[in-house]
Amino acid sequence: MHYSKLLLPVLLLLSFNLFAQKNDTKLFEKTKGKLPFPVCNMYGVSDIRCARFGKKINDPFNNISFTTDSAAEVRSVHKGKVKAVYVIGSGYAVVTSFGDYFITYYPLAKPRLKKGDTVSPGQPISRISTVENPREINILISKKTTFINPYLWFRW
Numbered sequence: 001m002h003y004s005k006l007l008l009p010v011l012l013l014l015s016f017n018l019f020a021q022k023n024d025t026k027l028f029e030k031t032k033g034k035l036p037f038p039v040c041n042m043y044g045v046s047d048i049r050c051a052r053f054g055k056k057i058n059d060p061f062n063n064i065s066f067t068t069d070s071a072a073e074v075r076s077v078h079k080g081k082v083k084a085v086y087v088i089g090s091g092y093a094v095v096t097s098f099g100d101y102f103i104t105y106y107p108l109a110k111p112r113l114k115k116g117d118t119v120s121p122g123q124p125i126s127r128i129s130t131v132e133n134p135r136e137i138n139i140l141i142s143k144k145t146t147f148i149n150p151y152l153w154f155r156w
Contacts, residue, residue: 024099025143028078035077035153036121038105038137039068039128046136063138064150070134071127074105076119077139077154085111091129104140107132 044067080096091107108126128137141150
């Protein structure tokens with residue numbers, strides 16, 4: 001199942017945060033190319049848009065998948081506030097925000113966080129869901145309603 005298509009309506013509703021601080025947005029933008037990985041042991045990275053037959057497909061989402069250990073612990077890549085926790089398929093998704101930016105983590109086992117919680121960089125969010133694809137964690141990053149390329153934000 002392509003979870004990112006289910007997340008679009010959710011992210012669109014969340015992204016109209018009129019009270020987002022401009023300073024928070026600018027601070028987040030300074031982390032471009034500096035975000036840590038969401039898992040400790042990473043064995044590979046893939047882009048969902050290139051997954052089918054090695055050809056790039058037309059997909060409005062910029063999604064990055066990290067391959068790791070089965071049921072690995074997923075950690076926050078940036079400080080922020082939990083905006084939503086959703087059941088997506090047989091797992092969960094957690095959406096955090098900082099300024100105008102949103103980071104979505106999925107598929108997860110039952111999260112340790114709830115809406116309104118504050119997260120710190122490196123703070124455990126949950127473990128990867130072991131139901132559908134027990135070795136991948138997907139990350140979406142958006143600025144308001146625009147999905148952006150997550151590759152550019154991580155420290156490679």
